[in-house]
Amino acid sequence: MKALVYHGPGHKEWEHAPDPKITDPTDVIVQVDTTTICGTDLHILKGDVPAVTQGRILGHEGVGTIIETGEAVTNLAVGNRVIISCITSCGSCSYCRQQLPAHCLNDEGTSGLGWIFGHLIDGTQAEYVRVPFAENSLHKLPEGVSDESAIMLCDILPTGFEIGVRNGRVKPGDVVAVIGAGPVGLAAMMTAGLYGASRIIAIDLDDNRVDQAKVFGATDAVNNGDAGWKDAVLAMTDGLGVDVAIEAVGVPATFHMATELVRPGGTVANVGVHGASVELRLQDLWIKDVAITTGLVSATTTPMLLRLVSQGKLTPEMFVSHRFTFDGILDAYDTFAQAAQTKALKVTISR
């Protein structure tokens, strides 16, 4: 088969790789019909994730068709169309049973981490992929759900919902600010309405993304490069701040913005992956009764989100900005990496 192989920082190639084989009876082999690129893949390519070793096939999002099943697999069959979750879970360890498969204790990849595709085992940016613990790691696709919708349920939609909206404890009537209007922030905006937020304020430095946010469910949009942006946000509240501030960038400045915008008694939900140390100004925050949450997506809400997609209540196919075929995957990376110029949001790569 052909696959996108990592060859150390700055180097990748679409090249021949051995076909994946079933190694455990709970595995299946999936023919990848559509995959996509995540900001995390760009971090890996920069060398920011040293656990990814040379020769690793990248990618942790995919939609495909089962072509082979292991002996122990009973509820999936050859020919099933499936979503490949970014989180692989054994289903039986204590974390899986607590609905936190992000920390699955099985030692496939490594014990304690459910994100292993394109990280610690070969991933989905390939013609075929081996999926461990397939019955827990795949979701069968109902008829009528397109690959383009389904691919958003592998990672970005559950991330925005679980780590942003649900950790942020959004409740009916809340005013929610989402800092960062990339795919993950937009996914939080798209799903904040599920819990009845009255106002969803998108905040970003990129005018294109600020403009786009309203299509994804934001009621208001602010460019924090503009003078007076903070007063503009506070004016959208009763003056005391937002109920929930969701950080979806991953740099110290935006975490501080979230803590400054939140009202006393509110919640800061950090979604961004931070590569540098962030100062926590507890001296200001304790007296505000602020709760701060963090997390790695577990993708346990994918079945619920899939039901809403199949009912037409969520339309995540709107994230797709550019479409490529597998032999154009290197162009897909270039387009995605230059989002400010290309206005890319999610790029799909299909067979």
Ligand SMILES: NC(=O)c1ccc[n+]([C@@H]2O[C@H](COP(=O)([O-])OP(=O)(O)OC[C@H]3O[C@@H](n4cnc5c(N)ncnc54)[C@H](O)[C@@H]3O)[C@@H](O)[C@H]2O)c1
């Ligand atoms: N917690 C998890 O499980 C999890 C899962 C997936 C992704 N993430 C993280 O979520 C974050 C967002 O992911 P994404 O794919 O949407 O990223 P992205 O890079 O596509 O989007 C980030 C957005 O932030 C904006 N931005 C940058 N600096 C800013 C600033 N100072 N003020 C305001 N806006 C600013 C950019 O213009 C961009 O629109 C990343 O840190 C990613 O690693 C976390």
Ligand SMILES: [Zn+2]
């Ligand atoms: Zn991802």
Ligand SMILES: [Zn+2]
């Ligand atoms: Zn487990």
